[in-house]
Amino acid sequence: MATARLVAALLLGTALTGCVERGPDSVPRTPSTETVMSAPSAEAVVGRSDTTLLLRGRPWWPAGFNAPQLATKWAINIGCGAQVDLDDYFGKLPPNALTRVGIFQALAVDKSTGRLDFSAADAVFAAAQRHGQLILPVLVPQNGDCDDQVFKQRQWYVRGWTETTPVPGRTVLSTRDWIIAAVNRWRSSPVLAGWEVVGEPEPSLCGAGNCSERARSCPRDAAAVLRRFMDESGALIRSLDPHRLIFAGFIGGGQCGTAGTDFADVGMSPQIDVLEYHDYSDDDVALPGDQRDGLATRLRQARALGKPLLVAEIGMHAGSCRSLAERRDSIGASLSGQRAAGSAGALIWAFVPDPRPEECTFDVGPDDPLWSLVAERITLG
Structure with missing residues (x-):
């Protein structure tokens, strides 16, 4: 979930402060400070067999959307873009779809009181359950957008994730304690597809306070640091919810810690069940990238590890630069090629x-033709 893809949403969301969500709110808005509140871990509905995902024991090729704004509730939290009518969104999805959503700590903190308030995130789970839809929560954003606003560097992966550094109105727990709180709270949900700790993890080093991609450097031990983090954070989740799959969150395109063979070295962690690749090639090439870090290479590595590889983000510009129909055709061609090459699913x-529509963006609105593409591509059995 790179910075550029969320900036526009944040700007729009700022203008919406104080708005009231249009859809029904079935979850009480009373602030909750109890971090350990859940029934025992439920049996998982999503599993895997070698490189294939399973839904209730049947082979499943999921399609769906990333929906980073679902837990926005301006009356409570800092938000992440515009508020969403949750029943409209989940009610519109086809059966057996998958939604990947940011469930960041800042979206579970009351921006006025500074206390934990899970109600906005609870509402996402409740709405998904009302409509029988599955969700994959991402607990931490690498770049800090919609959360603590801190880019996660090498030291964070070594020790910082276990340390408490409160950010007023955004975070009150360490990441370790946030993982515990989130897993304990939602592990009994029947719509929980799995867990993703960090979206697009990268244990790099910022340069002189500048964390832009060009200014960052990659330490020699990046892969070892990331592997240890995935081992430790994954083991923590398994101790609380042993049944759910853990998703890697990797971009997969040669980032610090997962470049080249490091992708497989980190990906072989026993605490990673599903590998990821994020495709923003913005063209009709089904298998983007080069021989070292391209999608074809990542799929070969996934097969060698015996793990599914989900194209967890596939984004293509449309609007003023390309018609929505043209984008649908292009993404459709990419999904066909990726599935033929062995991908385990795709989320737009x-x-x-x-x-x-007057701008060139990744936006997918409620009436976008990509909804029908998602419905066409999901298979079960």
Whole structure:
């Protein structure tokens, strides 16, 4: 979930402070400070067999959307873009779809009181359950967007994730304690597809306070640091919820810690069940990238590890630069090629309730033709 893909949503969301969500709110808005509140871990509905995902024991090729704004509730939290009518969104999805959503700590903190308030995130799980839809929560954003606003560097992966550094109105727990709180709270949900700790993890080093891609450097031990983090954070999740799959969150395109063979070295962690690749090639090439870090290589590595590889983000610009119909055709061609090459599913970036057709964006609105593409591509059995 790179910075550029969320900036526009944040700007739009800022203007919506104080708005009231249109859909029904079935979850009490009373602030909750109890971090350990859940029934025992439920049996998982999503599993895997070698490189294939399973839904209730049947082979499943999921399609769906990334929907980073679902837990926005301006009356409570800092938000992440515009508010979404949750029943409209989940009610519109086809059966057996998958939604990947940011469930960051800042979206579970009351921005006025600074206390934990899970109600906005609870509402996402409740709405998904009302409509029989599955969700994959991402607990931490690498770049800090919609959360603590801190880019995660090498030291964070070594020790910082276990340390408590409160950010007023955004975070009150260490990441370790946030993982515990989130897993304990939602591990009994029947719509929980799995867990993703960090979206697009990268244990790099910022340069002189500048964390832009060009200014960052990659330490020699990046892969070892990331592997240890995945081992430790994954073991923590398994101790609380032993049945759910853990998703890697990797971009897969040669980032620090997962470049070249490091992708497999980190990906072989026993605490990773599903590998990821994020495709923003913005063209009709089904298998983007080069021989070292391209999608074809990542799929070969996944097969060698015996793990599914989900194209967890596939984004393509449309609007003023390309018609929605043209984008549908292009993404459709990519999904066909990727599935033929062995991908385990695909999630489009990104649903927004307020698309901007006059601009060139990744926006996927409620009436976008990509909805019908998602419905066509899901298979079960």
